[in-house]
Amino acid sequence: MSSAQSLVDNRPVSVAHLFLSRVEATPDREAYRYPVPAGDGAADAEQWHSLTWAQTAERVRAIAAGLLALGVRPEERVAISSSTRVEWILADLGAMCAGAATTAVYPSTHADETVYILADSGSRAIFVENAVQLDKFASDIERLPGLGHAILFDPGADLPRVEGLEVLSLAELEKRGTAYLDQHPDAVEETVRAIEREQLATLIYTSGTTGRPKGVRLVHDCWSYQGVAQEASGLLRSDDVQFLWLPLSHVFGKALISGQVRTGHVMAVDGRIDRIITNLPAVRPTLMASAPRIFEKVYNGIAGKARAEGGAKYKIFLWAAKVARAYARTEQESRAATGRRRVPLSLAVQHAVADRLVYGKIRAAFGGNLRGSVSGSAALAPDIGYFFAGAGVHILEGYGLTETSAACTVNPVDDYRVGTVGRPLPGTEVRIAEDGEVLLRGPGVMRGYHNLPEKTAEVLESDGWFRTGDIGEVDKDGYVRITDRKKDVFKTSGGKYVAPTEIEGRFKAICPFVSNILVIGDGRNFCSALIALDESAIMSWAASQGHGDRSYAETVSSPQIRELIDGFVQRVNGDLQRWQTIKKFAVLPRDLDIEHGELTPSLKVKRPVVEREYARVIDEMYEGAREA
Missing domain, CATH: 3.30.300.30 (ANL, C-terminal domain)
Structure with a gap:
């Protein structure tokens, strides 16, 4: 048995267990960074603040105890409707350490669908970013008889009043939690010890391109597996600095938290998309996850700027782009065929010149320290992948679905292949059906759709194989290639x-x-x-x-x-x-x-x-x- 497989097979029960172990192992190490505006509110004067693991634990324990004080019990749902920010992570960890199950709600979800998700999930409490998110369901509170509490990250000067709903600030919840711990000092640890692998941890609703969204039931073991498998695959290291801007209501962003808790690396958190370009040089990440659209926009921006400058600069860019693609393609084909990266001397010389003229500036725009950027949620055009690979920005395509708690396959940092989504994570199996559909089986696969047994039976076989709806193939080296969405062909x-x-x-x-x-x-x-x-x-x-x-x-x-x-x-x-x-x-x-x-x-x-x-x-x- 490989060491990676051994790690997966001996994984902890839950991320709550992983979290308490992480805090005990490295209490004084930095855990999170987050932006705080200067007193005058100017965006360009923002400062990045930090939380150590011990400081994070203090807040998470207070939030968990606060939820216990509100009467939230194991597997009862606690929703979060907010953009990506450090409070989202604290609330999610707090809910898990209280034994509750997080219901993830996109902040962009419209009011009717927000009410549907809260009602279908049976959420007892909800964390909301501000009054705007609260307003989405406040006028329909009669349709949510089980919802008793709303906790605001940004309460404003005065807390809103909603009849039939207790509204409090995050600070007030933590204050209640601290008082609860004074009376029950071991309450959180005892609750975590009682968590079982198959206990519901999260409901994430699919985006609903047709009809109502479906709630995907992910248990604690799904997230524990994600955390350990990401480390075992070599994707994450304890010395990484990861920049997180992806929506945490999406399974991709949520899964990254599991891996970060496992390895204990630094996570810089800011979900404002318009700040990505500004944040990268400030954070200088070694790792970042993204959607292909971001890389496409960066590429278009680079090409557009070169075109606007015109003349020799545009010709140099076009030449450098051609060299980058040729270099990356040749290098990867050589590695696949011989196990060694070899390129002709003439191409290597051209690449070295292009690196001094063009590629170095591209890497600097990403902060200068990026060892890998994971791309998921959609396919990346191969020519764009080869361009960035040749420029030294390593885009590691991966593959997964909400129903598989995100990643099932990912490209290795030291041997990634453009146009593929990499190899299966340790513990995950991939099979191609007779009609070309990709089938998956492993600990990360959902336990079903919430309250929808018929829909569950359509995609989940009795032997654990999940029908993805995607068409693909597996090459001789185990790399998976997704060729299309079955329903889109x-x-x-x-x-x-x-x-x-x-x-x-x-x-x-x-x-x-x-x-x-x-x-x-x-x-x-x-x-x-x-x-x-x-x-x-x-x-x-x-x-x-x-x-x-x-x-x-x-x-x-x-x-x-x-x-x-x-x-x-x-x-x-x-x-x-x-x-x-x-x-x-x-x-x-x-x-x-x-x-x-x-x-x-x-x-x-x-x-x-x-x-x-x-x-x-x-x-x-x-x-x-x-x-x-």
């Missing part, structure tokens, strides 16, 4: 199957102006596409062409933009089979976003929503059309 009226995400990924790799693209064609006689452009990139290009006086809507509807994007469409079509080619496309008047319900909080495109929103645009592309 469509068949044209001519009987040809098309995997849209493959085409979309190719387009994103060559078009620096694209933000989102959806390839359409199910039951149609040819493929078309809806294309949304990145505002900053396309407006910069328009200004360089003397059209800086136009609005975004005017710009994207102009003939010049149509011609520009058509050039990229034709380039993609040149590498596709005839039935895969994009015959027609429409540039959308705005980008897709969460507010219009077109993206999930983890930035995945909700295809059915977008297709309904732009049904008329799609129909117009097919009116009177015949296959070319």
Whole structure:
């Protein structure tokens, strides 16, 4: 038995157990960093404060005891509706140490769905970021008879009053918890000792692209497994500094906390997406997790800036990008074939020159210390992956679902392969069904959908295998490749199957102006596409062409933009089979976003929503059309 497998097999009962062990082992080490604004509130004057593990434990024990004082009992649900911040983590750890189960609610969730989640989960208490989150359900409190308490992270000058609901600040909850511990000093430790592996730990609701969201039941053993498996895989180290901005209501962000508690490394926490670029040089992380969209935006930004500078600088960037991709591809192919990284001398010399001119600046923008950045929730275009790999920014694609408590596979830091999602974590099995569907089995797999036994039976086999709904393959070295979403693969009226995400990924790799693209064609006689452009990139290009006086809507509807994007469409079509080619496309008047319900909080495109929103645009592309 390998040491990694031994670690997994002998994992603790829960993250609550992991947490108490971590505090005992390294009480004085730094645990968390978080930004605190200066007195004048200026964002650029923010300071990063720290909590040691001992200080974290003091607050977590007070929160846990406060929940016990409110009458919360094992497996009863405690919801959290907040952006990513250190208080989210403290509340989650406090709920787990009280034996309760966390119900994760995205702060972007609209009021009706928030009430549905709170009611379906049977939540007894809820942590909310501020009055805005409280207002989402306060007027419907009669639909939530089991909800008795709301705890505000940012209470404001005066606590809101809601009839039938006790509203208190986080500070007040901790104060009550401290008083409770004065009377019951061992209450938290006794509660943690009583936790069992199969006890419910979390309900995370799927984003609900069709119908109501489903509550995924994840037990304490799921999270303990995640923590230990991430360490055993070599993904996390005790000396890491991780920058966390992902939504903690998403399973990806939540799983990272399990790994961090296990290894005890430093976590810098700030969920403000508009501060990512500013925070990276300040935090100087060794590790960061992200969604592919962030890397696509960074790449587009770099390319756009080089284009705006024009002349020799733009030519140098294009040359350096080509060298980066060639170097990374050659190096990885050599490693896969021979076990050693080898590149021709001429390519190595070009790479060294490009590193001095271009790549060093890219690494500096990420803080200069990044040894790996985990990418998940959607596929990363291979050409973008090779670009960053060649520039020394190592993007480690992984794969997982809400139903598997996040990561099932991940690329190793020292042998990652662009275009794959890596190898299974220790303790997780991967099998490919006859129709190509990826099946998973392991400790991280959910125990079912909350109150939905029929839906559970559709995806969870009696022998533990979970049907992911994704199409994929496993190579001879055990690396998994996800080729498409089973439900997204469509068949044209001519009987040809098309995997849209493959085409979309190719387009994103060559078009620096694209933000989102959806390839359409199910039951149609040819493929078309809806294309949304990145505002900053396309407006910069328009200004360089003397059209800086136009609005975004005017710009994207102009003939010049149509011609520009058509050039990229034709380039993609040149590498596709005839039935895969994009015959027609429409540039959308705005980008897709969460507010219009077109993206999930983890930035995945909700295809059915977008297709309904732009049904008329799609129909117009097919009116009177015949296959070319």
